[in-house]
Amino acid sequence: MIKIQNLSKIYDNSKRPLVAIDSINLDIDKGDIFGIVGLSGAGKSTLVRCINRIEKPSSGSIIINGVDMAELEGKALRQARYAIGMVFQNFNLFNSKTVYENVAFPLKVKGMDKNTIHQHVMDLLEKVELMDKKDVHPMRLSGGQKQRVGIARALAGNPSVLLCDEATSALDPKTTDQILTLLKRINKELGVTLIVITHEMDVVKSICNKVAILENGCIIESGETVDVFTHQSSEKTRHFINNRPIEGPHSKLAKNSSRLLLTFKGDTADRPVLAGLIQEFSLNVNIRSGSIDSIQETSVGKLIVDIPSTSNNLDEIIQYLMQHGAGVEVIS
Ligand SMILES: Nc1ncnc2c1ncn2[C@@H]1O[C@H](COP(=O)(O)OP(=O)(O)OP(=O)(O)O)[C@@H](O)[C@H]1O
Secondary structure, three states: OEEEEEEEEEEEOOOOEEEEEEEEEEEOOOOEEEEEEEEOOOHHHHHHHHHHOOOOEEEEEEEEEOOOHHHHHHHHHHHHHHHEEEEOOOOOOOEEEEEEEEHHHHHHHHHHOHHHHHHHHHHHHHOOOOOHHHHOOOHHOHHHHHHHHHHHHHHHHOOEEEEOOOOOOOOOOHHHHHHHHHHHHHHHHHHHEEEEEEOOOHHHHHHHOOEEEEEEOOOEEEEEEHHHHHOOOOOOHHHHHHHOOOOOOOOOOOOOEEEEEEEEHHHHHHHHHHHHHHHOOOOOEEEEEEEEEOOOOEEEEEEEEEEEEOOHHHHHHHHHHHHOOEEEEEEO
């Protein structure tokens, strides 16, 4: 549905050009909640501005519903933008307008008649559970309520894509959870594709079925969220995600032992893999630490274990664990 191909954005700074987005390729399917995550300066805002065409990309294409946004100008661009709803970190509401008027605004601009606008706005306010606030001005709303107005307004033009730019970064954890639940419901009920730009891994874990990690303008990892969190392929990603359980203070590794990080996801978590290993190899396994997480409703367990090993049997042990569905990483 959305195909980003070889997308680059180079800013012509006075001293030297700055490559903010460097040949990015992304495929986002209809109905995805696609997380784009990166540290400050990674290029997230630039990517958002290219997707909604506030910036013109230096090269490459952004194909949404078969139309290359990168090529459009003028009226055709304004028309194509209706396919994209924007949700902002700082809500971007009109303080002089009521909640109702804020949501109605894009529909008025579109030239809809008053009755249709009224019906549509009331439906949207019901969807975001703000009917009781329809005549209130944004100044009198909490951050979470303001973001609900922002989401209702973004949905007003019936977009096929909702671009959420750090939509929960200004909110406290409880309100963040409520807004994420709302976004997930909207995705499910309306079939709207969500692109979620964030620097918060917890947001990705909570709602995104797919994720891409952006660093220095490049995608350094992408895929199903649960896979990216359980099989990090590069050192950079591992460092970025850093989801190892914390090792205890007295965790010196004994001589002739190896320390392994084991990952169990979904069904594997129910199997007695470690018990089987202990029996099969007559091993004394020392569990150093562990954690359990829920990523996209899949349980992901992590264990750090010390295993007495000779160079001969370590490979066999790893093979046994992997054959039984565990992810294995030798950490020392
Ligand atoms: N208009 C601009 N002109 C020149 N350079 C820019 C411009 N906008 C962004 N940059 C540079 O592009 C790079 C990426 O910036 P960008 O704002 O896209 O990152 P970001 O991941 O959104 O960061 P943050 O999370 O801090 O907002 C940075 O080095 C930034 O200084």
